[in-house]
Amino acid sequence: MTEDTHSVLVVTKDSKLSQSISVMLMPPLFETEVLSDFNEARRRVSERTYNIILVDYSDGEGADFATDASESLSTILLLTPPALFEEVSYRVEGYGIISITNPFDQFYFYNMIKAAIAVQYKVQVLSSQTTKLKVKxxxxxxxxxxxxxxMQNMSMTEQEAHRFIEKNAMDRSMKRTAIADEIIKRYG
Incomplete structure (x- = not known):
């Protein structure tokens, strides 16, 4: 998958819906995988990250799957019947799931996919920043x-210990963490 290709998982039991979505999400911009079994979809989501997951409501089974999948970094769009839109949307918003009405027109669907792509870029940036902060x-x-x-073994003050690590790292052209590892191995 390249930077310009978006992986999409479509989960629906409706073959007409999956076919119409597949026609709209064509390569090379989209790498689309269609599944009709929610348990298989759960397994796939646990194995890999998709940029976008499109889920058909499917008598509530889709909403349950969407909330389970919301723990991933994927942007999730839940295709909801118009009569249930407000209720379902309210229930899944807290999980970061975007509800869209089904049936939908192509222009509306295209705009929602563009919004999902924008959200996905933002999620990737935030995820990267979170990873950097964890490492730091x-x-x-x-x-x-x-x-x-x-301080315990060499009777240094906190400032002296800090200076000792910094100086050793500079003098030996090593990272502070490498020096810290050596100290921990020696005294820990």
Whole structure:
């Protein structure tokens, strides 16, 4: 999958609906997979991340699947009957699921897919930032643990321990985390 290709999982028991969606989501812009079994769809979602998941309401089974799948980083669109739209939309909004009415016209559907793509880009940026923050927090914990060990075993102050790690990292052209690892292995 390239940057310009969006992976889409379509989950519906309605073959006419899946066919019309597949016609609108054509390669090379979309890599579309269609499933009619919700349990199989759960398995696939646990194995890989899709950019967009389109789910047919299907007597409530689709809404249940959509809420389960909402734990993934996928943007989820739930195709909902007009008579149930307000009720279902209200129930799934808290999970970050976007409800759209079914049946729909092509222009409306196209706009919702464009919105889903925009949301997906934002999710990817936020996910990347979250990952970077987690890595940074782990580095800080590691260095703090090493400082604590230096304070306990070498009778250093917190500032001296900090300076010791920083100086060693600069003098040896190593990362602070590598120096912290050495300290932890020695004293931990």
């Amino acid at each position: 927090m782990e580095e800080i914990k590691l260095v703090n643990r090493a400082k604590m060990l230096l």
